[in-house]
Amino acid sequence: MVAWVVGVVLLVGLGVYVWERVTDEPDVLLVGDSILRQTGGVLPDELPDYEVANRAVNGSGLLNPAVYDWVERLPGLLAQHQPEKTVVLFIGNYAPEDQWWIGPDGKPVRPDSPQFFAEWRAQSEKIVTELEASGTEIYWVLPPPVGNDAGNETIIGLREVYRDLAEDHPSVTLVDAAPSLTDGTGEFVGSVSDEDGDTLVLRVADGVHLGEEGARRMAAVIAEAVLAAA
Secondary structure (H helix, E strand, O other), rough: HHHHHHHHHHHHHHHHHHHHHHOOOOOEEEEEHHHHHOOOOOOHHOOOOOOOEEEEOOOOOOOOOOOOOHHHHHHHHHHHHOEEEEEEEOOOOOOOHHHHOOOOOOOOOOOOHHHHHHHHOOOOOOOOHHHHHHEEEEEEEEEEOOOOOOHHHHHHHHHHHHHHHHHHHOOEEEEEEHHEEEEOOOOOOOOOEEEOOOEEEEEEEOOEOHHHHHHHHHHHHHHHHHOOOO
């Protein structure tokens, strides 16, 4: 009898442990760079009924694996978190010249070259294929303009890459971050004024990273997309 009771207790304890592990798994996984990492800090406020796993890595991209190799590490993250939904955002971080991606021809890939965008597209394809295999819903964010011409050349090219990716993969829902972080014409703006005349900071001095209001707006746009599909 004692052995039977102990066995029942162990089984119940195991069941509770498994149930806790399952229910504690985050519903939303964040995959991306510092812009998404900033957004992830406030996204739980916009998605109070979801668990959010902010795994975005500052400075990371899809062609600088020395910082973080997303293609290699993503399968492990998906196995660990088993997300219902995954948000992806990469604005184009690249490596110093001595660490440029090597193309199929054995030569370094110059930033913003046609080959750069082709290689970024190929790595994006690998990311989407892995996400599709896991069964997670995919929300890929189109990055907003930044405050310098060189950066915007990258942004414009990547927005086209991501649109092309979504055309080939109906599983991908595009989320456009630009309208919430630009003026009425789609141009970069660093700050806006509220109805009381107070300044709301959308982007900090580097013209790339988010201010408090910028992070909140980005989070709101992502949350709206996620909830629309819920």
